[in-house]
Amino acid sequence: MKKRGKVFFSGLLLAAGILVSACNQAVGSENSGDLLQTILVYGGTEVLQLQGVHREWPGFDPRETEYTLAVPAHIESITLEAAPRDISVRISPQKQIEKHFSYGESAEITFTVYSADWGSVQTYTITASRESPVSRNAALAEVWVRDQNGNQWPFSDYTGEDGKNLNFFPSVTSYFLKAPSTMSQIALVCTPADTKAEISGTETYPLSFDGPREIPIRVTAQDGTGETYTFTVTRTAPDPENNTLRHLWVNGLVIDESDDKVSVSTGPEGNLVYTIKVPYNEKATLRAEAAEYGATIADGAGAGLTSGDSAVTEERELSFDGTDTLSYTMKVQSEGGSQEYTVNLVRMSIDAELSGISINGAPLSGFDRTIMSYGSSTTPKITTTAETINVSGTLSDPNGAVNALDNHPLALGSNRLTLTVNAEDPGYRNTYTIWVRRNSIPGTGSEPGGGTDPGGGTDPGGGTDPGGGTDPGGGTDSGSGGAAPAFTLSLPTEITGITGSPADGTALIYKQGTVGDSDKPRSFTVSVPTGQGLTVYGWYVDGLQRGSEYSFNVDAVSYPLGTHRVSVIILKNGKHYSYEKTFTVHYDK
Incomplete structure (x- = not known):
């Protein structure tokens, strides 16, 4: 009996809940706990009105969830405050929101309202826009004169009563203008100072020799105020003797x-x-x-x-x-x-070529006026340690124009320098490109290698394998392979005897494989002669310093497969010289 009583009591509660819910639904959504009572909007001390998107009259209605709001131009910020019907509801992001506006800016502001039991939710959206200020500017900015043939002429081409050329000033509203005897019709082409202003009176007027023509130009500002400019035009009597x-x-x-x-x-x-x-x-x-x-x-x-x-x-x-x-x-x-x-x-001439290019006052070797590019980022035309360079061009046609690079700064590594040639006819131009590599002077601390043997061993120029003596291919020390290839180098006349630096073709050296041909070269040695007053700053491979002695051994075991650059920087009589060549490492299977 007790169990049956509990069941009966629970049934009564459930029925009562259903009845209460039905009564609430019968009242309508207007009285639901998740609806707002109102949304107030303030702009300083002014109260602003919301406009429902689906309603013709302004104001807030709990059943309307989408609104627009016009913010006057003089109000920079607004405060929106949501007031719920039931204080127990929750409002996101908060009950009060402040929003700043610039002229013409629009923003969407939302209030999301949750019932106390989180069982229902409603979102109100307000799209607010700040108006742009209404302009009172009714001035003209510029005036041109158009003749009967459609040609437009500057206002300053014409003279006034005193015979002096006219100048237009926005603050001056009255002008006298003398038109030539050949002008039978005139129109004034006017530009307002404010694009929101409107202009009238710019139609075409006939001119005769009988008397002056008065042309009123009316400028109406955005706020409805206006200004009238008056132009009195006199057509000059013809001079029968004038034959110009x-x-x-x-x-x-x-x-x-x-x-x-x-x-x-x-x-x-x-x-x-x-x-x-x-x-x-x-x-x-x-x-x-x-x-x-x-x-x-x-x-x-x-x-x-x-x-x-x-x-x-x-x-x-x-x-x-x-x-x-x-x-x-x-x-x-x-x-x-x-x-x-x-x-x-x-x-005009269309010659946009150079007859020569000078680098620091010396002619660029191999120059041809029809060749537009010299060197590349990987194989530069010029290698130097200088921080700046001078590059100039000689025009094939003196009526053209070309830029010059005076004391142009060079970054470490590759530098792309350009000379742009414009022909006398500006529709024609050419661009010459010269690639320059700047290497740092060892000991300055700017070289990535830091001046220390990166292999961790002794100086590679001393003949010791910088890689530790073990062939990564599984074989023996690469220095035990075939003979080094022979190379030659063309040098300035004051420097002779530098040998071994590969100058012709690409050097080929091989990593030894498991079944290697020992006749294939594993390395080559480059050297600089002693006793000629030469100072070696360093040997470099791919921009990293590898040695600083008078000779340097390039071995395949120390470098990955592919093409590399080996270069030497030397000092002679206070001048720096740099020589560079590529070599390729293959794998000897």
């Missing part, structure tokens, strides 16, 4: 007489001669504009190049026909007579 050119275009660019590629002279018959260097192309285009309304332009044969009231010629295409210079003659005709112009177009 106003503008000359070559390949679509206006010719500037101050350009170093343009020269102006007077011909033997009083004609004006323009000599203009142009890029190296097969063809060029030419166009001209007379200085005065009513003047005409004709070619050298008298054929008209302008028509109607236009003072501008059509663009003409001219061919070089295999030559580097072409000449074109035109005449400007007015009531005052005619003025002849000769335009000589000269193609």
Whole structure:
């Protein structure tokens, strides 16, 4: 009976729990313990409003979990505070969050709410964005002038009432401008100081000789305020005696007489001669504009190049026909007579080569103007112990340009040095590469080998096997193999008698195998003669010092299979000399 009573009582509790749960669900999610009562947002002393993503009106609603928040530009940081319905719920990451913003920055902020029994969870997401400040800038930054042919000219090309060239200043809002007699239409191309500002009044206006034209340019700032710039334009009356050119275009660019590629002279018959260097192309285009309304332009044969009231010629295409210079003659005709112009177009040189390279003032051996690279990272063209080097090039065409390396610092090991040659025509260039290896002077402490025999034995130059005398291939000491190969070395005239350094071909030496051919060389010896005032700084293999005596034994047992470099650095009459050659270690099976 007691057991049955306990079961009955437990059943009552379970039923009661189900009933309570059903009642809570009947109330709706709004009263669930995991919902927030509200989220408050402060920007300093200001209260900011959340906007539900799925609602039309602002404010917080416990059933809405996604919000946006507009942070005014003058507020740098906000504080968000979540207030739960039930104080026993847990909020992550915390109930209060502070967030700093820069102009235009957006950030996503979340509150995750857990019920007291961890049985339910709800996340609220707020996407907040700080507005950019509203600009009050209604100034112009720049003004250009566009004519009826679509050409744009700097404002400073034109003069004011006093005859002086104009300068535009954003703070000055009124200008008087004299347009040439050839300008029948004008438009002002304006750039605002603030990209958010809007400009009106930049359409094209007709110009006549009857009176000035007033052009108002209105700049409206982002905040709605504005500024008006007024330009009063007068079309200059034509001078019937003027028979000069106003503008000359070559390949679509206006010719500037101050350009170093343009020269102006007077011909033997009083004609004006323009000599203009142009890029190296097969063809060029030419166009001209007379200085005065009513003047005409004709070619050298008298054929008209302008028509109607236009003072501008059509663009003409001219061919070089295999030559580097072409000449074109035109005449400007007015009531005052005619003025002849000769335009000589000269193609710029495309020669981007050197006729020689100098290293520390001495010619680079083996130089060929068509060869762009000398040496490599593993087999450098030059080996030195100097910390700096001077490299210069002689231009094949003096109108080109080339950089120079003066006292250029050298790092230990391989250095890639380059000389870049630009032809007179900037579209053509070449780069010459010289590889230089800098070895350190033994005893300075900068050599990785530290100046000590890395094998741990006696000086390799003394004939003792630095590897300890045991052939890693399982055989006998490599020094007992075949005879060393013979090598020769070409030397400066003041140094003679250095022998053994491999200069021709690649030295081949062999590690002895289990069944080796004893006739194959296991080593070779390189040496420097004594009694000639030579000082040996050291023998190096793959950049590590291996000896410092007058002779050095290179044995296969001491080096892994593959190709290696052996070099010697000597001192003669205060100068350092370095000689280097490769050798290859094979395995004699």
